[in-house]
Amino acid sequence: MLRAMKRLPQEHPPAPRGTGLALGALAFVMFFHYDVVRPVTDAMFTHDLGYERLPWAWLGVAVTAGVVTAGYNSLTSRFALMPLLAVASLTSAALLAVLLMVRQAGVAGSSYALYIWKDVHIVVLAETFWMFANAAFPSRSAARLYGLFCAAGSTGAALGNRAARALLSQGWSTTEVLWAGTGLLVVLAAGALGVHRLDRIRARAADDSGVTERPPWWSGFRDVRAIPLLGWMLLLVVTTQLVINLVDYRFNGVVQSAYPGETERAAAMSVVYEAISWGALATQVLTGPVLALLGLRVTVLTLPLLVGGAAGAMLVAPRFVTAAVAKVMTKVVDYGWFRATKEMLYIPLAYGPRARGKAVIDILGYRGAKAGASLLVLGLGALAADAGVDFGLAALFVVWVVAAWRILRAHARAEASLADDPTR
Numbered sequence: 001m002l003r004a005m006k007r008l009p010q011e012h013p014p015a016p017r018g019t020g021l022a023l024g025a026l027a028f029v030m031f032f033h034y035d036v037v038r039p040v041t042d043a044m045f046t047h048d049l050g051y052e053r054l055p056w057a058w059l060g061v062a063v064t065a066g067v068v069t070a071g072y073n074s075l076t077s078r079f080a081l082m083p084l085l086a087v088a089s090l091t092s093a094a095l096l097a098v099l100l101m102v103r104q105a106g107v108a109g110s111s112y113a114l115y116i117w118k119d120v121h122i123v124v125l126a127e128t129f130w131m132f133a134n135a136a137f138p139s140r141s142a143a144r145l146y147g148l149f150c151a152a153g154s155t156g157a158a159l160g161n162r163a164a165r166a167l168l169s170q171g172w173s174t175t176e177v178l179w180a181g182t183g184l185l186v187v188l189a190a191g192a193l194g195v196h197r198l199d200r201i202r203a204r205a206a207d208d209s210g211v212t213e214r215p216p217w218w219s220g221f222r223d224v225r226a227i228p229l230l231g232w233m234l235l236l237v238v239t240t241q242l243v244i245n246l247v248d249y250r251f252n253g254v255v256q257s258a259y260p261g262e263t264e265r266a267a268a269m270s271v272v273y274e275a276i277s278w279g280a281l282a283t284q285v286l287t288g289p290v291l292a293l294l295g296l297r298v299t300v301l302t303l304p305l306l307v308g309g310a311a312g313a314m315l316v317a318p319r320f321v322t323a324a325v326a327k328v329m330t331k332v333v334d335y336g337w338f339r340a341t342k343e344m345l346y347i348p349l350a351y352g353p354r355a356r357g358k359a360v361i362d363i364l365g366y367r368g369a370k371a372g373a374s375l376l377v378l379g380l381g382a383l384a385a386d387a388g389v390d391f392g393l394a395a396l397f398v399v400w401v402v403a404a405w406r407i408l409r410a411h412a413r414a415e416a417s418l419a420d421d422p423t424r
Contacts, residue, residue: 019136020145022195027129027149028156029191031277033184034122035160037096039273040174041118042252043266044103048111051252055374057115058245062371064120069364072124081132082196086189088128092121093185100178114178119370123363125188131359132195146343150284154335158277161270168267177266221360223353229414230357232407233345234365239400240338241369242376243304244330246393247311249377254314254323272324276331283336290337297408300341303333304400311397315390345407348414 045057075084095117103110129149137145167177224230259265291299310329314322346358376392 019195019198020148022191022198023129023133023136023145024148024152026188026191026195027153029184029188030122030125030129030156031153032156032160032163033181033188035157035270035273035277036164036184037178037181038118039161039164039269040168040177040266041114043262043269044174045111045115046252046256047262047265051249051256053112054249054252055377057112058370058374060112060116061119062368062374064116065123065364065367065370068120068124069360072127072359072363080196081128081135082192085125085128085132086192086196088121088124089185089189089192092117092125093182093189095121096178096182096185100175100182104175119367123366127359127362150335150339151281154277154281154284158274158281161274161277165267165270165274168263168270174262174266223357224360227349227353227357229345229349229407229410230353230361232403232410233342233357234361236400236403236407237342237361237365238369238372239396239403240304240334241366242373243307243311243393243396243400244334245370245373246376246396247307247314247326247330249373250314250318250390251323251327254318254320258320268320272327275324275328276335279328279332280335283332284340287337287340291340296341296344299337300345300404300408301401303338303341304397304404307333308397311393315393345411348411348417 045054096114099110099114099117103114133146133149164177167180168174224234255265255268259268294302307330310326314326316322349357
């Protein structure tokens with residue numbers, strides 16, 4: 001496998017027939033696995049430690065994501081992406097197995113480690129998948145196939161939640177369900193190697209400029225600082241993820257009160273996550289018509305209003321139904337229209353800065369925002385408990401709108417620059 005991971009410096013040939021279908025199957029397995037383990041891991045954490053400890057877990061996620069981002073940028077500049085995805089999957093399976101044995105032994109802190117594993121490993125797998133897709137398909141094919149990949153992933157996620165509930169209803173413990181997750185990761189690794197054999201594409205080792213030097217690990221951070229579009233994109237992503245994490249915190253508090261038992265809580269969470277998956281599938285199918293009707297600018301500015309309305313209902317009436325609706329709305333928007341519009345906002349950038357900056361934003365930005373959410377919960381919560389968190393949410397919606405407006409202006413300038421220099 002290590003020999004297969006060696007990167008070739010030349011441009012890849014066109015993707016052979018069947019690559020798109022194979023990647024769709026890979027997306028299905030990836031998110032089927034994730035939504036088998038996600039509700040169970042969340043329920044285990046809140047059962048063991050209570051939702052009040054989530055901010056400390058978020059800090060661990062942010063620190064781990066920072067370390068992983070630096071290493072990830074180095075690995076993707078050296079190795080082919082599908083073998084790298086296979087290795088990441090097997091490593092994740094091994095880590096999960098070790099953590100489950102540690103938890104069964106009663107070692108303190110194992111619930112924190114499981115939560116961090118759950119949050120970080122999926123962004124590494126998903127980011128590797130999308131980097132391969134970006135290298136395999138030109139824009140014309142991507143416009144047709146990316147919706148298929150998203151729909152396959154959402155369908156897999158919905159069925160994964162249903163499978164988790166079925167196993168729990170058959171008397172499986174939460175630990176046994178997570179052991180099944182290790183097997184699914186092995187299946188994912190085998191599928192990634194199958195795609196590599198089908199299509200031995202190497203993602204580019206050079207920027208569009210033709211420079212073949214391997215960039216330093218910090219180059220992505222430098223690009224984000226130097227390019228206004230990437231800088232505003234990072235702020236936009238961090239702000240939205242702060243909102244999503246604060247909604248998630250309030251949601252977990254409501255669920256903890258409504259479902260005190262670990263198994264019942266895991267089943268209730270799986271219902272919510274299944275609704276998220278079907279909702280995301282619907283928004284992904286409707287993305288094209290919505291963008292055609294409203295345009296990119298109006299769509300981007302409408303998203304905080306949709307999430308804000310659902311979150312406001314939860315804050316006014318913090319019951320399971322309203323909390324579940326808020327949770328579903330934030331995730332549906334994030335996985336559907338926000339992801340689609342975000343990817344479109346990257347398009348005017350050159351390949352090198354786009355790839356390096358995207359890794360920083362989509363791994364560190366997404367998971368690093370949990371550190372900010374943690375500090376907000378700990379700081380505002382210390383001042384006024386849940387009321388402080390609610391105030392922070394309201395303020396963040398204002399920042400979201402402002403960040404969206406500024407990134408649209410930066411995007412317009414980048415498009416104008418691209419039009420002036422189409423070879424860039």
